[in-house]
Amino acid sequence: MQFIANGPEIPNVLLQAHEEGRVVFFCGAGISYPAGLPDFKGLVEQIYRRIGTKLTEDEHYAFDREQYDATLDLLERRLPGPRRAVRRALAQVLKTGLGHKDAYDTHAALLRLARSPEDSLRLVTTNFDRMFHAAAKHTKQKLHAYTAPMLPIPKNSRWNGLVYLHGRLPEEPDDTALNRLVVTSGDFGLAYLTERWAARFVSELFRNYVVCFVGYSINDPVLRYMMDALAADRMLGEVTPQAWALGDCEPGQEHRKTIEWEAKGVTPILYEVPAGSHDHSALYQT
Secondary structure, eight states, rough: EEEEEEOOOOOOOHHHHHTTOOOOEEEEGGGGGGTTTOOOOHHHHHHHHHHTTOOOOHHHHHHHTTTTHHHHHHHHHHHHSSSHHHHHHHHTTTTTTTTSSSHHHHHHHHHHHHHTOOOOOOEOOOOOOOOHHHHHHTTTTOOOEEESSSSOSSSGOOOEEEETTTTOOSSSSOHOOOOOHOOSSSHHHHHISSOHHHHHHHHHHHHHEEEESSSOTOOOOHHHHHHHHHHHHHTTTTOOOEEEEEEEEEOOOOHHHHHHHTTEEEEEEEEEOOOOOOHHHHHHHH
């Protein structure tokens, strides 16, 4: 695959699958950066600041290893009133800044791209924010949402809408809804290992569609859980289509980045980020 300076070159096989309505975009925190929302690391840092506490030694150990889900799990276990303080702080951090210029342009574009030839919407996000709803309202697009754990069967005849795979922030304060968000390692364990409702959705999704990840970093804990679930399926003999990811890359690092993504079972479509920066404009302008 050719790497080009102005943005990613989309492979023909993916373009063909999209024309046939077989591509599902799987959206992570990176698509909400233009609205001023953080990635997983930044979310954890801001939660600690809002609660007014510092990382303990074991929390620091997890955080330094980019195990942000485990960090929050440890934090929830040591705070009085388990989970509530962390969840409320999370909701405060993710209040959308819709006053930002072009805040939801990427969301609006994804809502358009995720339409099948029959105009059915098939889109998945692991974000909790309500940016897609704001984008749909702004662009006058109809939007039906499925919020975990009440998920559709990912097949053409059973799915028309946006899936919030790890839950969605409620419009009004609601501790019950916040408690259902999949954000700590304990939550992920329930969703992917014990109750397995998220793992079943992901497995069925990959069997029926070509998945393209957008807005994820290569070491994102969310990506790790999903790919582990698929690896377990492959061990049982399941055949899954190729997965793709739009991934950032500094100049000269194309080969290394490709190897890292492929080690996760994902083929990258690389776009350029200037060295030492967090400038993802090539992705947003594509």
